[in-house]
Amino acid sequence: MRSAHRPDYGALMSEPLLQAVNLQCERDKRILFRELSFSILPGTVTRVEGPNGSGKTTLLRMLAGLNDAWTGELNWCGSPIANQREVFLRNMLYLGHRPGIKPLLTPMENLRALMAGRRPVSDAVLSQALQGTGLAGFEGVPCRNLSAGQQRRVALARLLIADEPLWLLDEVFTAIDADGVVALETLLQQRAAEGGAVLVTTHHDLALPGMQRLTLGAGGVTDER
Amino acid sequence: MNAEVRPIVPLASSSVGALAAMKGVFSRDMKVAFRQRQDLLNPLLFFIMVVTLFPLGVSPEASFLREAGAGILWVAALLSVLLSLDHLFRHDFDDGTLEQLVLQPQPLFLLILAKTMAHWMLTGLPLVILTPVLGVMVHLDGNSIAVLCLTLLIGTPVLSLIGAIGAALTLGLRSAGVLLSLLIIPLYIPVLIFGTGTVAAAVEGASVGAYLALMGAFLVLALTLAPFAAAAALRISLSNG
Amino acid sequence: MWQFFHKLGSPKWFFGISTRFMPWLLMSGILLLMAGVVWGLAFAPKDYLQGNSYRIIFIHVPTAFMAQSVYIMMASAALVTLVWRMKLADVFVKAVTPVGLVLTFLALFTGAVWGKPTWGTWWIWDARLTSMLILLFLYGGVIALDRAINDEKSAARAVAVLVLVGVVNIPIIKYSVEWWNTLHQPATFKLTEKPSMPAEMWVPLLLSVLGLYLIFGWLACIRMQTEILSREQRTRWVKEFVMKGKV
Numbered sequence: 124m125r126s127a128h129r130p131d132y133g134a135l136m137s138e139p140l141l142q143a144v145n146l147q148c149e150r151d152k153r154i155l156f157r158e159l160s161f162s163i164l165p166g167t168v169t170r171v172e173g174p175n176g177s178g179k180t181t182l183l184r185m186l187a188g189l190n191d192a193w194t195g196e197l198n199w200c201g202s203p204i205a206n207q208r209e210v211f212l213r214n215m216l217y218l219g220h221r222p223g224i225k226p227l228l229t230p231m232e233n234l235r236a237l238m239a240g241r242r243p244v245s246d247a248v249l250s251q252a253l254q255g256t257g258l259a260g261f262e263g264v265p266c267r268n269l270s271a272g273q274q275r276r277v278a279l280a281r282l283l284i285a286d287e288p289l290w291l292l293d294e295v296f297t298a299i300d301a302d303g304v305v306a307l308e309t310l311l312q313q314r315a316a317e318g319g320a321v322l323v324t325t326h327h328d329l330a331l332p333g334m335q336r337l338t339l340g341a342g343g344v345t346d347e348r
Numbered sequence: 349m350n351a352e353v354r355p356i357v358p359l360a361s362s363s364v365g366a367l368a369a370m371k372g373v374f375s376r377d378m379k380v381a382f383r384q385r386q387d388l389l390n391p392l393l394f395f396i397m398v399v400t401l402f403p404l405g406v407s408p409e410a411s412f413l414r415e416a417g418a419g420i421l422w423v424a425a426l427l428s429v430l431l432s433l434d435h436l437f438r439h440d441f442d443d444g445t446l447e448q449l450v451l452q453p454q455p456l457f458l459l460i461l462a463k464t465m466a467h468w469m470l471t472g473l474p475l476v477i478l479t480p481v482l483g484v485m486v487h488l489d490g491n492s493i494a495v496l497c498l499t500l501l502i503g504t505p506v507l508s509l510i511g512a513i514g515a516a517l518t519l520g521l522r523s524a525g526v527l528l529s530l531l532i533i534p535l536y537i538p539v540l541i542f543g544t545g546t547v548a549a550a551v552e553g554a555s556v557g558a559y560l561a562l563m564g565a566f567l568v569l570a571l572t573l574a575p576f577a578a579a580a581a582l583r584i585s586l587s588n589g
Numbered sequence: 590m591w592q593f594f595h596k597l598g599s600p601k602w603f604f605g606i607s608t609r610f611m612p613w614l615l616m617s618g619i620l621l622l623m624a625g626v627v628w629g630l631a632f633a634p635k636d637y638l639q640g641n642s643y644r645i646i647f648i649h650v651p652t653a654f655m656a657q658s659v660y661i662m663m664a665s666a667a668l669v670t671l672v673w674r675m676k677l678a679d680v681f682v683k684a685v686t687p688v689g690l691v692l693t694f695l696a697l698f699t700g701a702v703w704g705k706p707t708w709g710t711w712w713i714w715d716a717r718l719t720s721m722l723i724l725l726f727l728y729g730g731v732i733a734l735d736r737a738i739n740d741e742k743s744a745a746r747a748v749a750v751l752v753l754v755g756v757v758n759i760p761i762i763k764y765s766v767e768w769w770n771t772l773h774q775p776a777t778f779k780l781t782e783k784p785s786m787p788a789e790m791w792v793p794l795l796l797s798v799l800g801l802y803l804i805f806g807w808l809a810c811i812r813m814q815t816e817i818l819s820r821e822q823r824t825r826w827v828k829e830f831v832m833k834g835k836v
Contacts, residue, residue, distance in 0.1 A: 190587045240369040240373070545769060566761075577750055
């Protein structure tokens with residue numbers, strides 16, 4: 124088995140972080156996609172595209188390990204994820220439709236709780252991240268008193284301090300204002316330039332230079348085994 | 349949008365230990381609960397009200413209450429734990445924190461254990477503390493009340509632990525509350541039998557050490573097995589969502 | 590080994606093979622059950638204490654025994670579902686749960702009927718009857734959970750977890766109910782557990798248990814076939830089966 128930890132940065136750049144082979148996913152007796160194979164290289168932003176119901180969210184949940192109604196192969200750094208679940212989870216950040224923010228807690232408390240299972244981060248870094256997403260002055264306000272966009276930004280603040288090489292972002296542009304969108308696009312691009320890998324689904328018209336596309340079909344294929 | 353330098357090379361292993369992560373989960377649950385104190389009081393009020401129904405509905409005779417008291421208090425405690433279980437994962441499921449919990453690199457069953465411990469501290473423990481007052485109201489003598497409190501102290505964590513399995517299984521379903529009760533009540537029966545039986549033995553003057561040890565064995569069994577079952581159930585429920 | 594497992598898990602293979610031996614299961618089951626019940630009801634000697642009313646054990650004991658072993662079988666299948674994700678195991682659990690529920694109900698009903706002449710009341714909180722009642726609740730819970738989850742695969746796996754949790758609890762429940770029973774009222778009559786049952790009594794009992802096992806096997810097969818057809822309705826082999834009437 125190859126070691127997941129590779130100090131050799133140059134070699135890493137050419138090898139896929141995440142590799143999917145022949146993925147097939149069935150939901151409620153309907154095949155969402157089949158024979159889906161792709162590789163995610165470090166330093167790339169990939170947009171998952173497709174009409175409503177084509178399985179974009181399901182694909183991201185599958186990759187994250189939340190959904191397990193699929194067959195095929197998923198590899199992390201060359202070996203199956205199933206054999207190194209903990210290593211994979213340590214290296215992956217997933218942001219879903221539901222941002223993972225407790226309405227009763229303040230942005231600061233929320234961010235602290237989310238990072239508690241990840242790595243130790245000082246409060247100074249946390250408040251810097253909140254400021255970075257334009258939440259300066261709101262650190263102590265319970266999240267239920269914030270707008271939907273602001274709550275979203277609390278979740279996005281994690282991206283500013285995340286060290287995970289792989290990001291899976293589901294509909295992150297929802298409820299974010301124009302300035303926020305620009306800042307987030309910049310962040311994703313910068314992340315790719317640093318060598319991180321990002322998979323993103325969005326209905327927002329995202330077009331970054333060098334962005335890859337992963338297109339899912341219309342879905343609804345019936346089973347004809 | 350710059351915060352600090354972050355490494356991009358894949359990280360070898362977890363940098364937050366399981367214990368620290370459990371502490372994080374536990375303290376967040378406690379913090380959330382104390383932001384909404386009314387939710388903490390509700391199961392307690394329910395407990396008191398159910399106990400009140402028995403003298404009103406059956407008989408206020410001291411002899412009846414003395415005989416049935418331990419059973420009444422146990423059933424009432426069981427029902428109020430059951431009532432509070434629906435919240436165990438529901439809010440976390442709705443706001444997405446549950447997804448993040450499952451995706452933490454630490455073993456899920458330990459994180460669930462931490463959540464269940466918080467649940468017990470917020471529901472089971474207050475019930476135990478309230479029991480002496482209600483015990484006096486149903487005319488139990490001092491010794492019986494002490495034994496009753498002890499059985500509840502050992503028994504309510506078992507209720508929370510088994511309940512976590514039911515809460516995880518019914519997560520996100522339409523009539524989750526009723527369904528949860530249907531699944532869990534049969535599994536609560538042994539705890540109820542030994543909880544009330546121990547008090548009955550104490551009333552008759554028998555030694556209760558062996559019975560308490562047996563209840564302790566239930567607790568150990570629930571502590572070791574229930575978090576695994578709840579973790580498996582939680583993954584299944586999330587996969588469905 | 591793996592290939593065999595794979596084959597065993599294939600619904601189509603099961604459909605073909607089960608159709609072949611199902612008539613035998615049914616025939617031999619009916620024969621054995623008839624032999625056991627007729628022998629038990631008409632020819633076995635009278636019980637010196639309970640007279641003729643004890644004869645209901647020739648129906649009560651097989652149903653009660655089956656009700657419990659169906660749950661154990663379900664638990665084994667549930668383990669297979671969770672570990673190997675075998676489709677056929679899901680189908681088995683789903684197909685036999687209602688059968689188990691009905692058997693448990695029959696055991697309770699015959700127990701109550703027996704209680705009337707023996708204790709003079711339809712229901713008594715006897716340890717065995719109470720355990721059966723709790724088993725009925727367990728079956729009810731499994732069915733309720735299965736119906737509540739829309740997605741077939743998730744339902745199967747959630748049910749598997751519940752069944753396994755239940756099977757761990759069954760001995761604990763039995764033990765605690767027996768302890769509770771001695772605490773409150775030592776029963777003078779027990780429905781079974783006769784100190785020494787003559788061969789004229791236990792041989793027919795054994796026959797009817799075996800017969801019921803075989804009939805259960807047949808019932809499980811036919812219910813599994815129905816479930817398989819509905820699950821696989823879009824596959825080619827099911828379409829062909831419907832057109833031509835054979836696999």
